Amino acid sequence: MHGKVSSMPCGPIKLFHLSDIHFGLEDQRAIDWVRDCIARERPDAVAITGDLTMRARHREFRAACEWITALDVPVTVEVGNHDIPYFNLYQRFFAPYQRFKKIEKLVETQLDLPDLAIVPLRTTTRAQYQRFPWSNGWVTERALDHCLEAIDAHPEGTRILVTAHHPLTERRERDGKLLTINGTSTMEALAGRKVMAILSGHIHDPFDLTADTAAGPLRMVGAGTLSRRIRSTPPSFNEITIDGDTLHVEARNLERVATPAMQIPEVPENALPPREPGEPISAVGTVPPEDPPVH
Numbered sequence: 001m002h003g004k005v006s007s008m009p010c011g012p013i014k015l016f017h018l019s020d021i022h023f024g025l026e027d028q029r030a031i032d033w034v035r036d037c038i039a040r041e042r043p044d045a046v047a048i049t050g051d052l053t054m055r056a057r058h059r060e061f062r063a064a065c066e067w068i069t070a071l072d073v074p075v076t077v078e079v080g081n082h083d084i085p086y087f088n089l090y091q092r093f094f095a096p097y098q099r100f101k102k103i104e105k106l107v108e109t110q111l112d113l114p115d116l117a118i119v120p121l122r123t124t125t126r127a128q129y130q131r132f133p134w135s136n137g138w139v140t141e142r143a144l145d146h147c148l149e150a151i152d153a154h155p156e157g158t159r160i161l162v163t164a165h166h167p168l169t170e171r172r173e174r175d176g177k178l179l180t181i182n183g184t185s186t187m188e189a190l191a192g193r194k195v196m197a198i199l200s201g202h203i204h205d206p207f208d209l210t211a212d213t214a215a216g217p218l219r220m221v222g223a224g225t226l227s228r229r230i231r232s233t234p235p236s237f238n239e240i241t242i243d244g245d246t247l248h249v250e251a252r253n254l255e256r257v258a259t260p261a262m263q264i265p266e267v268p269e270n271a272l273p274p275r276e277p278g279e280p281i282s283a284v285g286t287v288p289p290e291d292p293p294v295h
């Protein structure tokens with residue numbers, strides 16, 4: 001899908017990058033605050049990088065759709081691993097997106113802003129023959145082709161941001177554990193096209209890192225969570241300002257923690273709190289004493 005927002009050139013573009021709201025276990029205070037920030041500051045667009053719900057239940061989707069449709073700005077939504085039916089296997093395999101009905105126009109939609117496009121990349125799959133569980137990312141050939149075709153359709157010089165649920169890091173730094181399948185080749189393809197940044201979620205802690213690929217550097221920007229499933233930072237969202245060729249990220253939060261203290265130094269395996277030595281942790285270190293519930 002494709003949403004043309006404006007073709008008029010203008011000054012800096014302001015985006016709000018939200019992720020992992022996990023309706024069903026949302027942080028009510030945080031989402032009320034974000035809703036008010038959006039209404040007051042009116043960003044040019046809002047990118048929500050997946051995990052709208054906890055278990056893709058109908059009531060969770062109802063709450064998510066209600067909250068999102070009330071936002072009076074252009075929105076694009078990625079599908080997270082928590083958003084495809086978990087208990088109903090028939091739906092998981094044959095109609096995984098049925099529960100998005102009320103916001104289907106926003107799901108994986110491309111947003112065209114002045115000289116800047118936000119292009120979706122699907123990393124969530126219904127099943128993975130390579131491993132179980134299926135919660136981590138997989139960029140299928142089809143998903144990558146779809147994304148690259150969309151990028152290549154833009155005139156030369158258009159600034160491109162790609163949105164995905166999972167970070168594209170293919171292997172965990174400390175032990176080489178497989179994270180996102182085909183992540184390395186995907187990052188290379190995006191870097192080769194001079195994509196400004198890939199925006200992702202899934203980790204529940206923010207980051208702003210640059211990966212070295214065979215085709216050059218690729219900026220990777222992760223948003224924290226707006227749920228009560230925190231990893232090592234309080235609930236937050238990213239405010240992204242794009243001015244010419246520069247992209248500035250601020251990890252906004254209600255606790256007024258400065259952005260550098262919010263961001264983790266490398267991409268961990270998942271959203272679980274760091275428990276073992278060597279796992280990346282934010283400087284603010286808001287690690288919950290018990291693992292957050294998954295229900």
Ligand SMILES: [Fe+2]
Pocket residue numbers: 020022051080082202203204271
């Ligand atoms: Fe999540």
Ligand SMILES: [Fe+2]
Pocket residue numbers: 051080081082165201202203
């Ligand atoms: Fe996730």
